[in-house]
Amino acid sequence: MSAQPLSEEQVTALAYDAAAAPSLHNAQPWRFRYFHGSRTFHVRADPGRVLPHTDPDLRALHIGCGAALLNLRVAALHGGWEPDTRLLPDPGDRDLLASVRMTGRRDGESDLGALYEAIRARHTSRYPFEEREIPEAVRTALVDAARAEGASLAFPTGWHLQEVLELAQEAEVRNLGDRGHDEELERWTHGGVPFSDTAAEGVPEYAFGPRKAGGRAPMRDFAAGRTVAGREAAEFEHHPHLALLGTERDRPEDWLRAGQAMERVLLLATLEGLSSSFAGQAVEWAELRWPLRDPVTGTGHVQMVLRLGYGPKGPATPRRPVREVLDIEPGTPGA
Incomplete structure (x- = not known):
């Protein structure tokens, strides 16, 4: 199917789902930039949310941003989009961790897209679990x-x-x-x-x-x-x-x-x-x-x-408003 531009509402919803990811101390070390001209998301590191003592090499920052990237891919597939993902696409821009281009529409739910309902249901649970085997x-x-x-x-x-x-x-x-x-x-x-x-x-x-x-x-x-x-x-x-x-x-x-x-x-x-x-x-x-x-x-x-x-579900922890983590650009990356 031919690809149509994403509306601002769709872009915002995708970023909202991506930002539900877990991160070290819930620092939320990510930013998203969307380019309308190429239907491309950039997942970027937020240098102001680094934990320099606990995470000096930025390994945990990358893991948290990787989790947000996975949520973005899941939400895109659930919404009927085919995401083309590239990791570290620009060696000259260390904060640019991934690009995700919505290459076209797809029919049917993928195995990855089927995980969508869990994005908002997943919360860290710091409660005791049952003494019960996992099948x-x-x-x-x-x-x-x-x-x-x-x-x-x-x-x-x-x-x-x-x-x-x-x-x-x-x-x-x-x-x-x-x-x-x-x-x-x-x-x-x-x-x-x-x-x-x-x-x-x-x-x-x-x-x-x-x-x-x-x-x-x-x-x-x-x-x-x-x-x-x-x-x-x-x-x-x-x-x-x-x-x-x-x-x-x-x-x-x-x-x-x-x-x-x-x-x-x-x-x-x-x-x-x-x-x-x-x-x-x-x-x-x-x-x-x-x-x-x-x-x-x-x-x-x-x-x-x-x-x-198996045990109690954890409570939802706060997330930054989408307007603080998402920028929408009219053109294409580098244009």
Whole structure:
């Protein structure tokens, strides 16, 4: 079918869906620019939303923007558009992470477009999950989802799972005693100041989840040891289900692929009735990230640790208004 120009309403809706992606501390490190002349979106890094201490090499920024890119692709396919995606299309512009050109209309729903309903339903859940196995068929589907985006997904067991849990615990101890990490966490949780109705970024106290009183699930303490009024303690899973998402190489384009794979896995998990959160503390420390890799081959690079299971859905966290993250241009890129 011949392609027609996207209306401003359609462009805004696509950016709105893209921005529902998760990111480190909900910093939302992305901007979108749409060019009417070529029906092309640019996904750009927002330098003002970097966490220089926690994410000095911008790996987490790329992963978050990759997740937003995946949402954009899903929303485009659901809307009947065929997205042609290029990663890092301009070596001279480091902030330009991807371009997505709507090349034409398509009939029927694709496997990727079918994930659309999960974009708004997916929320990070920092609550205890049930001690319940994830069916093998679901695990296989999640592995296939990661592979479709050029990444791997593995569910560690036995001594490897124990190693991952110990590394996460070590990272959490380091984080709680690290001044730079504490300062960045305070910024993105607003230092414990209650969120107003206009707060549009960071992790609000209502999304911290309960304080961990027991269990082995690796949970980040967003309160950083301070008391949060009304926050209760809870027992978490003793047999948590963790998944290691990795790539063969460790370059910016691999981080973008990892972000797309992560979001594809999370959206599918949501449709399968699973809740999810992140257990990525260890990947934030270079010397702890390396031992997370495949213990059999010793190859690959772990980009994120996911916690999956059956349990309460997490609350929605704030997002910046679309007008703050989207620019619409009349021409074509570079024109």
